[in-house]
Structures are given as structure tokens and as C-alpha cells.
Amino acid sequence: MKTLSLVKNIYVDGFKNLGNLIVKNYFKAFAWFSFIMFSMVLYAFIYRVVTGFAFD
Numbered sequence: 001m002k003t004l005s006l007v008k009n010i011y012v013d014g015f016k017n018l019g020n021l022i023v024k025n026y027f028k029a030f031a032w033f034s035f036i037m038f039s040m041v042l043y044a045f046i047y048r049v050v051t052g053f054a055f056d
Contacts, residue, residue, distance in 0.1 A: 048055075
């Protein structure tokens with residue numbers, strides 16, 4: 001039981017800072033991706049409205 005506890009502590013200590021860095025960068029990338037996708041949708045909607053697309 002002590003061996004499993006030591007392995008768990010080594011695992012947690014080894015990946016403690018790595019997880020925060022990955023999560024922080026993931027959310028930054030996801031935020032930029034979401035902003036770009038929203039901009040594309042907004043552009044497509046405005047283009048359709050200006051060109052007179054019939055929304056049936």
C-alpha cells in the first residue's frame with residue numbers, strides 16, 4: 001500500500017505544473033478559435049442580409 005501511495009505522489013508531483021500550462025494554453029487557443037468562428041458566422045449572416053437572401 002505504501003508503494004502505491006509513493007507512485008501516486010510521484011505521478012501527481014510530476015504532472016502538477018504541466019497540467020496547468022496545458023489547460024491554460026488550451027483555453028487560450030479555444031477562445032481564439034471561438035472568436036474566429038463567431039466572426040465567420042457574423043460575416044456570413046451580414047453578407048446574406050445585404051445580398052437579399054430569403055430566409056424562409
